[in-house]
Amino acid sequence: MTSAPTAFAPFAPFAASSRETRRRLHRHPELSGVEHSTREVLVKELQSMGFTPQTSDDHAGVVVVWDGAGEGPCIALRADMDALPLREESGVPWASERDGVMHACGHDGHMAVLLGVARWLSESGRRFPGPVKLIFQPAEESGLGAPAMIRDGVLQNPEVSAVFALHGWPELPPGTLSIPDRAIMAAVDNFDIELKGVGGHGAMPHLARDPVVAAAALIAAAQTLVSRRASPLDAAVLTFGHVAAGKTYNVIPEKVILKGTLRTLNPALRDVLRADFETLLASTAAAHGIASSIDWVEACPATLNDPDMAALAREGVSAALGAACLRTAPPSMGGEDFAYFLHERPGAYFWLGLGMERGGLHNPRFDFNDEAIATGIAAFAGIVERFFQNS
Numbered sequence: 001m002t003s004a005p006t007a008f009a010p011f012a013p014f015a016a017s018s019r020e021t022r023r024r025l026h027r028h029p030e031l032s033g034v035e036h037s038t039r040e041v042l043v044k045e046l047q048s049m050g051f052t053p054q055t056s057d058d059h060a061g062v063v064v065v066w067d068g069a070g071e072g073p074c075i076a077l078r079a080d081m082d083a084l085p086l087r088e089e090s091g092v093p094w095a096s097e098r099d100g101v102m103h104a105c106g107h108d109g110h111m112a113v114l115l116g117v118a119r120w121l122s123e124s125g126r127r128f129p130g131p132v133k134l135i136f137q138p139a140e141e142s143g144l145g146a147p148a149m150i151r152d153g154v155l156q157n158p159e160v161s162a163v164f165a166l167h168g169w170p171e172l173p174p175g176t177l178s179i180p181d182r183a184i185m186a187a188v189d190n191f192d193i194e195l196k197g198v199g200g201h202g203a204m205p206h207l208a209r210d211p212v213v214a215a216a217a218l219i220a221a222a223q224t225l226v227s228r229r230a231s232p233l234d235a236a237v238l239t240f241g242h243v244a245a246g247k248t249y250n251v252i253p254e255k256v257i258l259k260g261t262l263r264t265l266n267p268a269l270r271d272v273l274r275a276d277f278e279t280l281l282a283s284t285a286a287a288h289g290i291a292s293s294i295d296w297v298e299a300c301p302a303t304l305n306d307p308d309m310a311a312l313a314r315e316g317v318s319a320a321l322g323a324a325c326l327r328t329a330p331p332s333m334g335g336e337d338f339a340y341f342l343h344e345r346p347g348a349y350f351w352l353g354l355g356m357e358r359g360g361l362h363n364p365r366f367d368f369n370d371e372a373i374a375t376g377i378a379a380f381a382g383i384v385e386r387f388f389q390n391s
Helices: 009-027 036-048 107-124 145-151 211-229 267-287 307-321 338-344 372-390
Strands: 062-066 074-080 132-137 160-169 183-185 187-196 236-244 255-264 291-300 347-353
Touching: 009 036, 009 107, 009 372, 036 062, 036 107, 062 107, 074 107, 074 338, 074 372, 107 132, 107 160, 107 372, 132 145, 145 338, 160 307, 160 338, 160 372, 183 347, 187 211, 187 267, 211 236, 211 255, 211 267, 236 267, 255 267, 267 291, 307 347, 307 372, 338 347, 347 372
Parallel strands: 074 132, 074 160, 160 347
Antiparallel strands: 062 132, 187 255, 187 291, 236 255
16 A cells, blocks of 8 residues: 555554553444443543533533634534444453443444544644534434434534544455545335234144244235345345244244334435335235234434535545555445434545454454554544645
C-alpha cells in the first residue's frame, strides 16, 4: 500500500494509548442498554483529555464537543459501545471476563478509534472553523441506541451538519477502507407469524386443519418473493429462523409460530416485499383453511450514504492515508442503526479493513485488529480536515 509520507506517524501515540483502553473494554463487555461500566471508562478517559463529557439518564451514551474557533458548521463522528451475547473463544490475554458476553463485532475497536480522535484533538490543540462532536452510542445491536440519542437531542446543541461512522471489516485487508456512494447496509424487518388451525389426530388429518402443512407451503413459496418479485440486480434476503409447533408424533398441533427476517437495500423494494409477503401469508392461510397473523418489528432502515458526503470522506481519507488505501467492497445485508443518523443528517458510513486473521464478525474467536486503530484515527482526522476545508 502506498500512503502519504506522514500518514501514520502523527497518530501512532494516540493509537498506542487507545489500544490499551480497547483491551480493557474488551475484558469487560456489556450488552445493549446496560453499558454503564463502559460509559464510566469513556468518561474518565475523556475527562483526562480535558473534555467535559455529556451523559443522559435515558441511555448509556457519552458525547463530547471540541469547540471550534468560529461559527462554522459542526461535524459529528460516532462509535458504538455494546457487545454481544456470545462466549468468547479467542484465547487472547485480554479475553472477556464476563461469561457469555464478548465484543465479537469490534465495537471496542470503534470506541478506541474515536478515543484516539479525541486525544488527537486535545493534544494537537487544533481549532477548526466549527465544532467537532464525538458520539459514543450504546445499544447498536438492539437497534435502539441511535433513536434514543437522537430523541435526546444529540444532533443539536451544537446543530450537527454532517455525521460519519466506521465499522471494522475483516473482509478487507488492514490499512484499507471502503466508502461507497450509497447503500452499505440493509434495512432489517423482523417478523412474528402465527398460523392457527384445528388440531387433531395425526392419523385423521381430514378432521383437522393442519397449520404445519400451511407453514411448509408458506416457507417454500416465500422464497419466490426474492427470486421472482425482486430484480436479480436488487439485493434482498428473506430468512425463516424459527419454527415451533407441536410436541409429539401423532398430534396435529393447533398452531405454528414462525419468526424470520427480511433484508433489503432499496427502500421501494422493502415496501413491495413486505406487502407481497403479507398477501402471500393471507392467501396461503386461506387456501389451507386456517387463520394467520403477522407482527413486524422494524429494526432499522437501510444504511444509505449521502453521495456528496461519501465523496468528501474519500477525499479526506486519500489526503490522510493515500489514495491506494481505498477499496471497493459490496454492501452487507446486515443491519446498522447508524442508518437513523443518516436519515436525519447527510453523512457516510464506511468499512475499516481488519483482515481475517482474527476471524469474522459475530464469531467467538474474533478479536479487533489493533493495527487498524491508527488507520481509523487517521481516516476520521482526514475527514474532519476535508469537511472544514469544504465548508
